[in-house]
Amino acid sequence: MAQPPVPIRCAGRPTLGSLVIPWITLHAGGRYLFGALDKDRRDRALAERRCQVCGQSFDERICLAVRPADVYAGYTAEPGMHPECLAYSVRACPMLSGDATRYRATPASSGLPGVAEEGHGPRAGRPADAFDAWWITPSSYCVKTDPEHPGQLLGIDLDVPVLRKRPIRPAAGLDLDSLFALARQALGLEDTASSCPYQPDGSPQPHNTAKESD
Template sequence: MTAPDVPVIPVLLAARPLVGGLVVPWITARMPDGRYRFGTVDYHRHRRALRDRLCQTCGGPLDPGRIVFAMRDSDLRLLVSPEPGMHPVCAAYSARGCPMLAGRLRHYRTSDLAAQLADLGVTSHGDPTGSRAAAPAKRWHLLWATDYQPITNPLTGQPAAMVLPEQVLRVRPIGPPTPLGPADHGGDAAAGPASDI
């Protein structure tokens, strides 16, 4: 990542640890040696963020009525987010700083990270089905909502947030769209624009 790709850190995130000039999200897993691993989610913090309505980026309480979720096209169709919500300012920072959200990565990691972390005794998740290794990256959106219901995602068995249609305030695509063919992850490209919600 070059210097122009590193976004300015908002005051709300100034106390968070940094790795490579980027803020480490509150739900990011920490390795036994103390290092943080971007793209790896601390399972307990993830559950707590969803249950207690905490921002996944800064860890602070979310503002009722102004919660932002990062969702892929497939998440938008169901209005179910595997990611906890964020403050608007934390979401804006994440959309610029996170290489996956910003569309700077075209594929997920090639290795099954969960298995490697389990060997280290780290409880984490982020790819509960193990289907993302080397898969093409998907297009992401920011969805503003007035509230959500913590649920167990019926597709993955993992904690998630369900947003009701009447709770959606707006949806905005972030990062360059990733064109997918019908063979890529169930043919998301044929679903049409998700921002029509």
Template sequence: MTPSGVPPILVRLRHRPQVAGLVVPWITARTQDGRHRFGTVDAVRADQALHRHWCQICGQPLPDRFVFAMRDRDLTRSIAPEAPMHPECFHYSITACPMLAGRMDHYRASGHADVFAGTGIVLGDPAGRRPGQAAEPWNAVWAHDYTLITDPHAHLSAALLLPDQILRVRPITGPAEPTDPNEPPHSKGVSA
């Protein structure tokens, strides 16, 4: 981490746009006026990454071993709703993303559905289930392959991980500590 709390940009990620010193993941949705919306997934790009075996962060082809970030409920179903990452892109993500790093106890309350209404951009949370919900524990799931499916809950492309495709699972975070209602807003970290 740099003194500002922003992780250094990896060589692999230097081609990606940045906002406030943070790399914008390849699957991040962008408004019609060109602004990137951290925490909002462009379902078309997410679908392309899964189908092409590309990293969701850098948008480049994956090696023969890669890492998924999966919530406990995803792990229970063995379904990853987002594409995997290069190990180094994954490491950057768990440092830079406040949700993966456990610095947030809830998803942003508003979401971004209103910003993308009528634009034709399909979001990765089409039912709008995440806004305001409590953060969940995250896991690193190392794998060497996955089976492309349509997630029965979200009706979007997803990765089904069969037991022989999983190499290792380890917790990344537990749920974030609840925010003290007496603390000033944003004192716990940046919203995702």
């Protein structure tokens, strides 16, 4: 299968197998781990308004990859993307493209010492969620924090004006949590109280020694 063209914004990013390595991808054990997030970079992307793919600041539009469960929670835990970086991810990421039908049963970082794996459990081995693309403006960009731990970033607030919504992929199978969230959304009962750095499907992780300093 032909690889999608790399956005100009990502021209300086390291690649693996002709695929751009997103800025928030974890680098551990001498290799990049597609499907695992670097928590520090994820938090920096949220706080500094950086794109999770290219790592650059946003312009006039910010795109979010949103699941029904995110709508129910009131925020998406993953950072936003430039429109062109989202378009690239929709073709390059198995989860967003629809090629992956389930989340990984074990974390991409499984077995690596000193690597946090929290947050993987709820999705582990479950059918892939539906994803929609939301376009928002920088003025609508707001990061939510944990009320009990103010220094902990939850993600991008979804209770904001949305310029446009477009489906990215349907759910891969029956998911009661997602169906419940969709029902609440249809009834207007959302609780206003999260894209993918590729390879979330459990396939073998490619080894590499690429490094970066940014």
